[in-house]
Amino acid sequence: xxxxxERIKQQLHSHNYKLTPQRESTVMxxxxxxxxxxxxxxxxxxxKEKSPEIGLATVYRTLExxxxxxIIHKIxxxxxxxxxxxxxxxxxxxxxxxxxxxxGSVDEIMEDLLGEVEKQVEHDFDFKIVDHRLTFHGICHRCxxxxxxxxxxxxxxx
Amino acid sequence: xxxxxERIKQQLHSHNYKLTPQRESTVMxxxxxxxxxxxxxxxxxxxKEKSPEIGLATVYRTLExxxxxxIIHKIxxxxxxxxxxxxxxxxxxxxxxxxxxxxGSVDEIMEDLLGEVEKQVEHDFDFKIVDHRLTFHGICHRCxxxxxxxxxxxxxxx
DNA sequence: CTTCTTGCAAAGGTTTTGCAACAGT
DNA sequence: ACTGTTGCAAAACCTTTGCAAGAAG
Numbered sequence: 471x472x473x474x475x476e477r478i479k480q481q482l483h484s485h486n487y488k489l490t491p492q493r494e495s496t497v498m499x500x501x502x503x504x505x506x507x508x509x510x511x512x513x514x515x516x517x518k519e520k521s522p523e524i525g526l527a528t529v530y531r532t533l534e535x536x537x538x539x540x541i542i543h544k545i546x547x548x549x550x551x552x553x554x555x556x557x558x559x560x561x562x563x564x565x566x567x568x569x570x571x572x573x574g575s576v577d578e579i580m581e582d583l584l585g586e587v588e589k590q591v592e593h594d595f596d597f598k599i600v601d602h603r604l605t606f607h608g609i610c611h612r613c614x615x616x617x618x619x620x621x622x623x624x625x626x627x628x
Numbered sequence: 629x630x631x632x633x634e635r636i637k638q639q640l641h642s643h644n645y646k647l648t649p650q651r652e653s654t655v656m657x658x659x660x661x662x663x664x665x666x667x668x669x670x671x672x673x674x675x676k677e678k679s680p681e682i683g684l685a686t687v688y689r690t691l692e693x694x695x696x697x698x699i700i701h702k703i704x705x706x707x708x709x710x711x712x713x714x715x716x717x718x719x720x721x722x723x724x725x726x727x728x729x730x731x732g733s734v735d736e737i738m739e740d741l742l743g744e745v746e747k748q749v750e751h752d753f754d755f756k757i758v759d760h761r762l763t764f765h766g767i768c769h770r771c772x773x774x775x776x777x778x779x780x781x782x783x784x785x786x
Numbered sequence: 787c788t789t790c791t792t793g794c795a796a797a798g799g800t801t802t803t804g805c806a807a808c809a810g811t
Numbered sequence: 812a813c814t815g816t817t818g819c820a821a822a823a824c825c826t827t828t829g830c831a832a833g834a835a836g
Contacts, residue, residue, distance in 0.1 A: 488835080490791065510826080525793040530826065548704045548761075550801085551825070568755050579749065587741045588764075595737065596769035597726050603706075605761045606746075611754035646810080648816065668801075683818040688801060708826085709800065 471501055481539055495521045496532045500542065500554065507567075507576050509551040547576070547605060564602060570610035577610060629659055639697055653679045654690045658700065658712065665725075665734050667709040705734065705763065722760060728768035735768060 478497055479489040489497075499516040500508065508516070514529045533554055536542040542554045547569055558565065564584070568577040588599050636655055637647040647655075657674045658666070666674070672687045691712055694700040700712045705727055716723065722742070726735040746757050 486790090488790070490834085492792070523793085527794080527827080528792060531791085534827090544706070546704055546706045548702070568749070568753060571758060577753065577755075579753065583745045583748065587745070590741065591726070591737065591764060595726060595735065596772065597735075597764065598767040598772060599764050600729060600766040602762065602764045604763075606749060606755065606757050607760065608758040609756040614754065614756060644815085646815070648809085650817070681818080685802080685819080686817060689816085692802095 474501060478536075478541055481541060482535075485539060487535065492517075492521065492524050492528050493532050493535075495524065496529055497536070500536075500556065504556060505578070507545070507547075507553040507555055509553050511551070513554070545603070564604075566604040567606070568610060569605055569607050570613055571607055572609055572613040575610055575612070632659060636694075636699055639699060640693075643697060645693065645697075650675075650679065650682050650686050651690050651693075653682065654687055655694070658694075658714065662714060663736070665703070665705075665711040665713055667711050669709070671712070703761070722762075724762040725764070726768060727763055727765050728771055729765055730767055730771040733768055733770070 475489075475494070475497060482489050482493070495517045496513060499513050503512075503516065506512075510526070510530055510533055513533065514524070514526050517524050517529060533542065533544070537544050537554070540557055543557050545553050545555060545567075547553065547567070564582050566579040566583065568579065570576075584602060584604065588602070591597060592599055633652070633655060640647050640651070653675045654671060657671050661670075661674065664670075668684070668688055668691055671691065672682070672684050675682050675687060691700065691702070695702050695712070698715055701715045703711050703713060703725075705711065705725070722740050724737040724741065726737065728734075742760060742762065746760070749755060750757055
């Protein structure tokens with residue numbers, strides 16, 4: 471964790487930005503909740519717990535900065551808020567998301583499933599792929615076990 | 629085109645909704661611009677040309693209604709506005725998008741490339757897939773031909 | 787000093803909602 | 812009448828921006 475913060479500090483410095491206390495708090499919250507796909511508001515509230523004086527605009531600015539430096543990734547699951555996650559160190563290695571329609575959880579698929587598909591698309595459509603986003607919407611394993619299929623159907627159709 | 633409007637009318641009626649003139653205008657605009665991924669504002673302005681008295685809220689309400697009935701699909705390319713497109717009649721047949729980072733165009737891939745990938749995901753993660761979203765971001769064939777690679781790189785990195 | 791950064795409040799843009807009027811049955 | 816629907820304006824919501832004050836070299 472310390473090393474990753476240090477690395478981010480260096481990345482900032484190499485672009486002439488400082489790791490201010492506010493930025494450090496924001497980065498720490500992101501690191502401590504790495505599996506959670508936090509929104510800006512989520513980050514803001516978590517940062518506030520330890521550094522109550524921070525402003526929401528600063529959180530937005532920090533998230534934008536980290537996005538620009540490609541340290542984090544801004545993602546959008548279609549619920550009206552942007553969410554943020556760390557980028558894989560290896561730029562080639564994308565990952566994907568499983569969004570549960572029942573409980574709202576977001577799980578990750580770390581494997582890149584699209585190697586072959588990308589090749590096909592680049593060739594068939596003469597399109598140079600820079601990035602891709604793949605999200606599956608459905609019912610997660612926890613909800614499949616927990617609730618009856620009736621309950622799930624009701625939630626999906628509304 | 630007429631038949632499709634008629635079919636939508638029936639779908640509305642079967643859920644006790646009416647095809648009002650405003651809703652008909654909205655549906656017609658969607659049908660006439662099917663390949664364009666219009667935003668609510670886009671639809672509003674196009675509908676206004678022929679029915680100037682319509683309100684923006686009505687367009688939003690109609691789009692939401694059509695979404696609820698699964699006649700159209702609300703999609704989000706991460707640019708801050710929702711866009712709408714018709715759902716494939718055959719529910720199994722998804723399609724995907726190619727978003728150009730240079731010119732902003734959105735092309736479609738009509739083939740479902742993910743049959744095998746979906747099977748793998750459902751098995752490996754015990755996840756019941758209801759839907760998926762796949763978008764490739766990159767450089768479309770028109771921009772690859774048109775501009776120099778330098779220009780493209782500048783646009784991407786900003 | 788100079789430049790970057792911050793907090794606050796205000797503004798921006800998109801979408802939703804309250805409500806009285808309207809339309810169709 | 813009754814229910815669904817509309818238009819308008821206001822509100823809600825997320826995000827960005829202007830600006831004066833603050834921090835750091």
